[in-house]
Amino acid sequence: MVGNQKKLSRKGLWIIIGSVFMIAGIVLLSFSYVREKKIDAFELMNLQLAQINKKEETEIQTSTEAENLPEEEATPEPIEEPSVSIPYIGTLEIPQINLRRGFVQKDSPYNNINYAITTLPSSTYPDVEKGNFILVAHSGTAAISFFRNLYKLSVGDVAYVEYNGVRYQYRIVNIYYEPKTGTVALRRNGEKTTMTLITCTYQDDTKQTVYILELESQMPMQ
Amino acid sequence: MIPTSFFGQLIKLGQLLISSPIYFGLFVIFVLLFCFLFLNVKRDNVVVKICISVLFLTLMIFAILGYHKSIFLGIDYLMGQLVLNLYFPSLAIYVIVLGFSYLVFVYTIFSKRFSLVIKRINVAFFTIIQFLFSVFLLLVITKKIDVSSRIMMYQSTDMTIVLQISMILFIFWLLTLLIAHYVQLIRKHFFHHS
Numbered sequence: 083m084v085g086n087q088k089k090l091s092r093k094g095l096w097i098i099i100g101s102v103f104m105i106a107g108i109v110l111l112s113f114s115y116v117r118e119k120k121i122d123a124f125e126l127m128n129l130q131l132a133q134i135n136k137k138e139e140t141e142i143q144t145s146t147e148a149e150n151l152p153e154e155e156a157t158p159e160p161i162e163e164p165s166v167s168i169p170y171i172g173t174l175e176i177p178q179i180n181l182r183r184g185f186v187q188k189d190s191p192y193n194n195i196n197y198a199i200t201t202l203p204s205s206t207y208p209d210v211e212k213g214n215f216i217l218v219a220h221s222g223t224a225a226i227s228f229f230r231n232l233y234k235l236s237v238g239d240v241a242y243v244e245y246n247g248v249r250y251q252y253r254i255v256n257i258y259y260e261p262k263t264g265t266v267a268l269r270r271n272g273e274k275t276t277m278t279l280i281t282c283t284y285q286d287d288t289k290q291t292v293y294i295l296e297l298e299s300q301m302p303m304q
Numbered sequence: 305m306i307p308t309s310f311f312g313q314l315i316k317l318g319q320l321l322i323s324s325p326i327y328f329g330l331f332v333i334f335v336l337l338f339c340f341l342f343l344n345v346k347r348d349n350v351v352v353k354i355c356i357s358v359l360f361l362t363l364m365i366f367a368i369l370g371y372h373k374s375i376f377l378g379i380d381y382l383m384g385q386l387v388l389n390l391y392f393p394s395l396a397i398y399v400i401v402l403g404f405s406y407l408v409f410v411y412t413i414f415s416k417r418f419s420l421v422i423k424r425i426n427v428a429f430f431t432i433i434q435f436l437f438s439v440f441l442l443l444v445i446t447k448k449i450d451v452s453s454r455i456m457m458y459q460s461t462d463m464t465i466v467l468q469i470s471m472i473l474f475i476f477w478l479l480t481l482l483i484a485h486y487v488q489l490i491r492k493h494f495f496h497h498s
Binding site: 097116119 | 383384386387388390391392455456458459486490493494
């Protein structure tokens with residue numbers, strides 16, 4: 083009995099091979115971009131959740147004070163463990179490059195350059211007068227390169243930090259380059275409250291760029 | 305912003321079109337395109353097909369050359385929103401996913417067009433997505449989750465996991481269907497009897 087087998091034509095074979103290569107190419111090219119968008123989406127949700135949790139904590143504290151219980155300490159209702167994967171305490175915003183990222187406590191396990199914008203151990207927080215708030219992050223093309231567009235900034239550009247219910251406005255006063263040796267010299271005005279942003283220099287593996295920003299104004303957030 | 309009637313909006317649109325030569329020119333181009341397509345759509349004519357292809361290519365090239373920055377920003381924003389809705393879908397998006405799964409399931413059951421493989425794929429994914437929907441409902445009831453706001457939904461880790469798994473499975477389902485249909489197409493057109 084003659085078999086009734088179906089055979090793939092040459093044209094069909096080329097179409098299949100071409101499709102496989104096309105799909106593989108699209109996946110490879112878009113993988114990094116989609117991963118970046120995924121990180122942005124998680125970042126956005128983390129920031130919104132952090133704001134809500136902060137609001138709930140403030141409301142509980144306010145209602146506890148209003149009750150005025152002198153004899154025993156008021157025990158606020160426990161807040162349900164949120165799904166925030168990274169517990170932000172503040173945000174850095176630079177409108178010029180569409181950057182809005184959270185930062186964590188210095189002693190948090192997430193205060194790591196592979197998770198978030200990192201606060202250096204020697205840094206103060208924005209609410210310290212004449213202090214220097216130092217943030218570092220990767221530049222480059224990886225999804226964790228939160229400072230990838232910092233090279234587009236110039237002297238005079240503005241950045242905002244939201245921390246502890248206050249919005250701080252800073253302005254870039256100096257940009258300079260330091261060789262990558264493991265340490266960096268910070269040249270700032272010690273009489274001013276400043277913020278320093280440090281990242282690898284754009285298209286130069288041997289240097290790092292230091293941005294010095296001075297505090298211009300601060301106002302309580304609503 | 306005051307709501308206007310549909311006819312009121314048409315009048316405002318008409319005023320916009322005659323307010324500037326570029327809008328009016330655009331309007332005339334599309335009227336001519338409409339007339340051309342309306343009169344020629346039935347003709348199986350190579351000239352018609354070529355004209356339409358050239359016209360759309362020209363419009364696309366014009367748009368890209370003149371507005372590429374805005375177009376790329378728009379596409380970038382759209383991708384961001386797509387990924388955000390993939391990992392953190394709002395209630396509306398989730399309901400659309402459920403609706404789609406119901407439609408596909410009903411069509412699968414009653415249609416004779418689908419192969420056995422595709423039917424089994426549809427049934428499997430439908431069952432899993434419905435199970436996750438039941439878990440979602442239980443979570444809403446037991447944990448008293450406010451589903452009216454996207455951010456309130458994701459305050460719960462369990463809810464986040466259920467919704468993310470549902471969306472990823474849904475995308476995987478769509479891709480599987482695409483591949484299955486593509487394989488069927490290849491078999492239909494490019495396999496021949498030896």
